[in-house]
Each structure stands twice: as structure tokens, then as C-alpha cells.
Amino acid sequence: MTTAIDVLLLFIERAPHTLALESAALKSVDHVLEVAVGGGHLAAQVLPLISKGWYDGVDLSPEMLERAQQRLARTSYRNYRLLQGDARALPLKTASYNVLFSTYMLELVPLTEIPRICAEFARVVKAGGRCVVLTYAGGFDSLWQWAYKHWPGIFGVRKGAELTPLLQQAGFKIETRSMVKCRGLLSQLLVAVRTGST
Ligand SMILES: C[S@@+](CC[C@H](N)C(=O)[O-])C[C@H]1O[C@@H](n2cnc3c(N)ncnc32)[C@H](O)[C@@H]1O
Numbered sequence: 001m002t003t004a005i006d007v008l009l010l011f012i013e014r015a016p017h018t019l020a021l022e023s024a025a026l027k028s029v030d031h032v033l034e035v036a037v038g039g040g041h042l043a044a045q046v047l048p049l050i051s052k053g054w055y056d057g058v059d060l061s062p063e064m065l066e067r068a069q070q071r072l073a074r075t076s077y078r079n080y081r082l083l084q085g086d087a088r089a090l091p092l093k094t095a096s097y098n099v100l101f102s103t104y105m106l107e108l109v110p111l112t113e114i115p116r117i118c119a120e121f122a123r124v125v126k127a128g129g130r131c132v133v134l135t136y137a138g139g140f141d142s143l144w145q146w147a148y149k150h151w152p153g154i155f156g157v158r159k160g161a162e163l164t165p166l167l168q169q170a171g172f173k174i175e176t177r178s179m180v181k182c183r184g185l186l187s188q189l190l191v192a193v194r195t196g197s198t
Pocket of ligand 1: 013037038039058064086087102103104
């Protein structure tokens, strides 16, 4: 079922999601992980691009996973898994993915917990693999604060420059950091490559 929040998120997130996808330069054989799948909007865009690969999506919330499952079941793709799990301790094997997406999730997590999440991202991404992170960076500030008060599980607190060193400390090299403005919403798009040889 499509809800008002789905429509709102689609309206403001579609263009940043598309840019995040383009930055990932997916190959058809890639194994992709999305941490915090939400309603599955990005997953539905990823699946057509990885016909010979695999998609795993993790989210803390069973309700969001159910929504994502309903959305993906309407596609013709079956090369995916949706799992309940916490970004701070991913229920996944080490060095398994070519690309990891995390979009509009780190806003919801206290800054003190982000190093642990970045370490998990670094653990599950293969050396040379990409990590693509989108976060809210401004715009609609009063409206956003109002939305955060009412839906703290969907609208979080702005985090920006502090994410770059945390990803670097975890073992990523920042490839690009850019700002994306869409319908008044400003997002930060970070693309990072996993260093090392594992
Ligand atoms: C604002 S939604 C974003 C969903 C989707 N990535 C998008 O771009 O539309 C945030 C999602 O993060 C999930 N989430 C929050 N904290 C999490 C955590 N620690 N581990 C996994 N998922 C989490 C929530 O359940 C929610 O589905």
C-alpha cells in the first residue's frame, strides 16, 4: 500500500537516489547491500541493473521490511533477500559486497554510534568496493524539525562533514563528496572506496 509518507519521500528522494545509483556505476554481476532499505524505493531501482548479481537489504524495522517486500514482489526480480538487522551489527559475512548503499539512515543514529556503523560497512564491503551514502544536509529546516518531532524514525538530525573522517578511519578512501539539491532539500552524497586487500 502506498502511503502519504511514501509519496512525500518519493517526491523529495527520487533524484538524490538516482544520483547515488549513477555514482555506484553498478555492473550486472555486482553483489549489492543496502543498509536501511526503508520502503524499498532504491532497491526497486537497483534490481534491474544487477540482473546477474544479488541484492541484500537490511532494515531494523519489520514494518519497513514488509513495505519493501510488497514493493519488490511487484517486480519480476527474485535475486534479492530482505533481512531484519541493525546497522551496528550487520548479520552478514565479511567482504561480501561490491557496493553498499546507505541512504537517509545515518541521520537517525547518534553521532557516537556512527564509527561502529562505518566499521560494519568496511567489514562487509570487499576491497575496492564502493560505499555510497546519502544524508540530509539542509533545506526545509523548520518543516524538517517539525517532521522529526512527529516521525523520529523517518526524519533525523542533519549530519555532514563529520561523516567523512569517520568513513576514512573505518578504511574507506573518499572518492567524491557533493551536495545535491532537489525540490528544496539539500542532501550530501558521499562515495567512498574500500581500501585494503581483503
Ligand atoms: C528515512 S528511512 C530511509 C529509507 C531509505 N533508505 C530511503 O532512502 O528512503 C530510514 C530507515 O532507516 C532504518 N533504520 C534506522 N536505524 C537503523 C539501524 N540502526 N539499522 C538498520 N536500519 C535502521 C529505519 O527503520 C528506516 O527504514
